[in-house]
Amino acid sequence: MNNYRKFVLMVFLIELATLVGYHLIADRALHSEADRTYRVDITRAAEEMKQGVPAQDIDLGKYNTITDIRVFDAGEVCSEDYMVEEVNGTLYRFCYHTNRYVPYRKLMKQMDLLLVLWLLFTGILLWYIGRKVIRPFQHMNALVTELAKGNLSVPLKEDKSRFFGRFLWGIDMLRETLEQNRERELELLKKNKTLLLSISHDIKTPLSAIDLYTRALSENMYDSKAIAGIEKNVREIKKYVDEIVAASREDFLHLEVQCKEFYLREMMKTIILYYKEKMMLNHTEFVVDEAEDCLLYGDLDRAVEVLQNVCENALKYGDGKQIHISFDEEEECKLITVQNSGCSLKEEEFTYIFDSFYRGSNSDRTKGSGLGLYICKSILHKMDGEIFAREKNGMFVITIVLKKK
Numbered sequence: 164m165n166n167y168r169k170f171v172l173m174v175f176l177i178e179l180a181t182l183v184g185y186h187l188i189a190d191r192a193l194h195s196e197a198d199r200t201y202r203v204d205i206t207r208a209a210e211e212m213k214q215g216v217p218a219q220d221i222d223l224g225k226y227n228t229i230t231d232i233r234v235f236d237a238g239e240v241c242s243e244d245y246m247v248e249e250v251n252g253t254l255y256r257f258c259y260h261t262n263r264y265v266p267y268r269k270l271m272k273q274m275d276l277l278l279v280l281w282l283l284f285t286g287i288l289l290w291y292i293g294r295k296v297i298r299p300f301q302h303m304n305a306l307v308t309e310l311a312k313g314n315l316s317v318p319l320k321e322d323k324s325r326f327f328g329r330f331l332w333g334i335d336m337l338r339e340t341l342e343q344n345r346e347r348e349l350e351l352l353k354k355n356k357t358l359l360l361s362i363s364h365d366i367k368t369p370l371s372a373i374d375l376y377t378r379a380l381s382e383n384m385y386d387s388k389a390i391a392g393i394e395k396n397v398r399e400i401k402k403y404v405d406e407i408v409a410a411s412r413e414d415f416l417h418l419e420v421q422c423k424e425f426y427l428r429e430m431m432k433t434i435i436l437y438y439k440e441k442m443m444l445n446h447t448e449f450v451v452d453e454a455e456d457c458l459l460y461g462d463l464d465r466a467v468e469v470l471q472n473v474c475e476n477a478l479k480y481g482d483g484k485q486i487h488i489s490f491d492e493e494e495e496c497k498l499i500t501v502q503n504s505g506c507s508l509k510e511e512e513f514t515y516i517f518d519s520f521y522r523g524s525n526s527d528r529t530k531g532s533g534l535g536l537y538i539c540k541s542i543l544h545k546m547d548g549e550i551f552a553r554e555k556n557g558m559f560v561i562t563i564v565l566k567k568k
Contacts, residue, residue, distance in 0.1 A: 174493065202246075495566065501560075502561070
């Protein structure tokens with residue numbers, strides 16, 4: 164938007180310079196033309212007088228600018244514009260006027276008025292374009308950026324723009340489709356992971372029995388080479404099973420984090436800008452305490468994503484009455500605490516809420532994948548941070564720990 168304002172200012176200055184330049188050039192041209200015309204007329208009349216024609220016999224009708232010709236008297240007061248010329252040894256006063264250029268001056272004023280009106284029209288047009296085209300497009304840029312980051316929970320604000328109505332509707336449909344696809348994909352990953360863990364567990368049972376058999380065989384007089392081969396195979400199968408189990412426990416979400424310095428104010432500005440209006444629409448009291456700005460270590464976009472996930476959980480699983488964000492400091496860390504009213508989670512469940520695909524007993528009527536807090540914890544660990552949850556006086560309390568720089 165700032166670039167557009169600069170463009171509008173540049174257009175305004177160019178048009179203003181054009182208006183002033185036109186006025187100066189036209190005015191100079193009129194003065195130059197008038198000056199040249201009356202001087203030519205006076206020169207022609209003087210030449211005629213030099214040829215013997217008396218001043219009183221000069222036909223002034225032939226000259227557009229000369230009004231009178233008479234002998235010059237230095238003491239005579241003359242209210243007209245005049246020039247003094249010497250003709251045959253006598254000084255004559257040539258009176259003149261430039262009234263014939265009055266219509267051109269009126270035309271110039273009319274042109275000035277038209278240019279001013281054009282300047283106003285251009286200003287109104289650029290203002291309309293900025294409000295109806297540029298500003299909605301800036302909002303769309305923010306939405307597309309959030310979609311590119313994978314933040315599909317950002318709803319599209321209703322906009323009655325006649326230029327982007329269908330486009331905005333299409334973008335919102337795309338967002339919903341991507342969100343549904345991601346939910347289906349996460350559900351499939353959950354099933355695959357459960358199946359993999361189940362198979363791994365089932366394989367371990369017969370392997371344990373085989374291991375016992377090989378130990379029994381090793382105590383008898385059987386071929387030692389056969390026994391050694393069985394033991395080798397058992398160890399190999401165990402190794403494969405351990406690899407499967409380890410792979411199933413690895414992070415299946417590709418969460419890239421680029422750690423660098425950022426200010427707490429930048430993160431909170433984004434959160435407040437988005438959730439202030441959303442909380443008003445939900446009739447939820449949204450309180451954010453004042454915090455002293457400080458430099459934090461981590462990924463700004465990912466930190467915003469973590470706080471967004473926590474706020475979304477507070478909206479989904481709380482009673483919608485109040486969400487309160489407060490700040491504290493501990494050693495070299497900044498603590499951001501989000502608490503919402505209406506905590507219905509059992510005390511024994513707090514141990515598992517950060518596990519992948521885990522959903523608490525309060526999630527029966529709420530859609531979700533059970534990955535929100537798991538993703539938050541994974542991101543914060545990559546930023547040398549931490550996250551904790553507890554219940555306090557009927558409030559669900561999440562504390563985000565970020566490292567100070």
